[in-house]
Every structure is written in C-alpha cells, then in structure tokens.
Amino acid sequence: MEGVPIRAARRGDIPSLLLLWEQMLKENAAADPRLEPHPRAREHMAAQFQAWLSDAQRIIVVAEEGGRLVIGYAAGAIVPGNGWQAPTTLGEITDCYVARPRRRQGIARRLVGRVIDQLFEKGVDTCRLQVGVHNEGSRAFWASMGWKPHEVVYERPV
C-alpha cells in the first residue's frame, strides 16, 4: 500500500500546521491540565513555523491527502547536548501529530521515519523526544518503535 504522500513542509502549509498543532495541544491539555496552552500560543507558534521552515537545523514534513489536505505532520531539530553527558549533538522530535480520523494507518510512523532519516543524514546518531506522562497512547506509540525512557521531568506547583 502506497499510503498518503509525505513531503517537506512549505510556507503555504503554515495555516494547516497551526490547526494540527492546536489540536495536539488541546489533546495534551485534556490528558493533563498542567499542559494548558498559553493564551498567545497560536501567535507564537505561527512565527515559530515561519522560522523553522528557513532553519537548516529544523525539519518539518507533512502528510497530504488528495494533494491538498494536510492531515498530519512531524518536526525535528538538531540541538546541542547538555555539555557533560553524551552525545554532544542530538536530534529531537519536537512534534508529531495526525488528525484523529486518519490515525491507525501508519501515517505517524512514516512521518517520524522521514524526520529520522533526515536527522541521520545530517550526522545525528541519537534522538530524543518528550511525551506527557499521562498520554498513554503516545507513550505506547513511541515504545513500539523502540524508544526507551531516558529521563523524567518532574513538576511541583508553587
């Protein structure tokens, strides 16, 4: 099966990327109220997507249905390590989201695979990502692809 085509994101995709990103944030906040979005999140992210598209250290790929409808995307970046623990440079999967009605078709796996391939081509050999502890579906998804727990980010209200 060919599946939905995956391609590099373009400037014209930004409105679709924003819609998908907002959905992702809503789902995260529904699973964990501590992840409630900032009132200016959309405005901030619109500028971020613009910047990411012209940043050689960033990758954004989209899944496009019927040649016009973006139904999912994934993004990655090359980032420095913390300076005392290996590696000195690593890849980061910053975003991965597929519209709910289009899930369970392997689209997210293919999106991530494309980002990983590009990070690897850019010389990265270790990749990390952050997932909400209460997002069971997402944790299972990443674990099924061989991702292993590395660190836990704890939070305490003031």
Added chain:
Amino acid sequence: MTGERPPTIRAARRGDVPALVDLRIQHLGEIAKQATHVRLLPDARQRTEQSLPVWLGQEGRIVLVAEAPAPEGEEGVLVGYAMGLVSTWPPVFKNQKVGEILECYVGVKYRAQGTGRGLVAKLTEILVGRGVEVLRSVVPEGLEGASGRMAAAGYQPLYLVMQRELDEF
C-alpha cells in the same frame, strides 16, 4: 559527624569553584554509574571548570553550597551543592516562568543528615521568591530512589523524555 554542628548553607563564591568542580564530577559520575544509559563525556571536568565561574555570575542561576564547620581558623569543607535556574519559557504553555532545580548533591560521607533537604529547601525558597510559577526537575530514568524522593518533595512526573539510537532504525 554525629553530634557536630550541621553544615551551613550559603551562596557559592568564586573561591568555591575548585571544590565545586570536584563535587559536581562526583555527582555526574554517580549518575552515570546508576543510570547506565547516561554516558559522561571524557572532558566533563574541563567543561565544568569552564562553566562554573560563568554560572556563578549569571543573574538567573543560583548556586548554593553546604559547608561543614571547621575548627577555629581553618577553612570549612564543602560537602554538597545545589544549583537552580529561573527560566522564562516561550508562550506555549500557561506556565512560563519556571524554577528549575538543576542539580543537588551531597558527598557520600555527609548523607542522611538532612543536608540535601536543606539545600533543596533553600533553593526552592529562593526560586519561589523570584516569582516562578512552577518548579521543575529532570531526573535520569533508573536513578535509585528518585521517584520516591521527588514524590516526598511534592513533585509529580510531567513528561517522559525518550531516547532512540538512530543506527538501530
């Protein structure tokens, strides 16, 4: 140590750097020993020697030390340290002003006397005083007793950081 005065907790000074480097390298070494997926870089000491003087001069960074009392006329010995940071995150999530507990370490001989708790309590007090909205701390997966210590201090897991070696793909 039993029966002696407890270590004094104070802000780190330039003169503390050599002892702080030693403590930090011990700390990082212990982490790498317990959490085997964490690998210390060979030049971690050199990087720490370069970073610490810079960190001590940074506005948003707090470095505290625990100093064991010394006899009259002698220098106290640093037995532990804690480091925190006030960081302002981009407006993605509601809480932007985050107080990060970056590191806390007490030398093996000086543990179980409340020094670690004292360092964290003082660091927390300073971070809260600077107006942070939440406190965060990142702990390597598999660190012995970490989840219990974090829960006892009122922390709950927020994110899991996952890792994958790409040549396994």
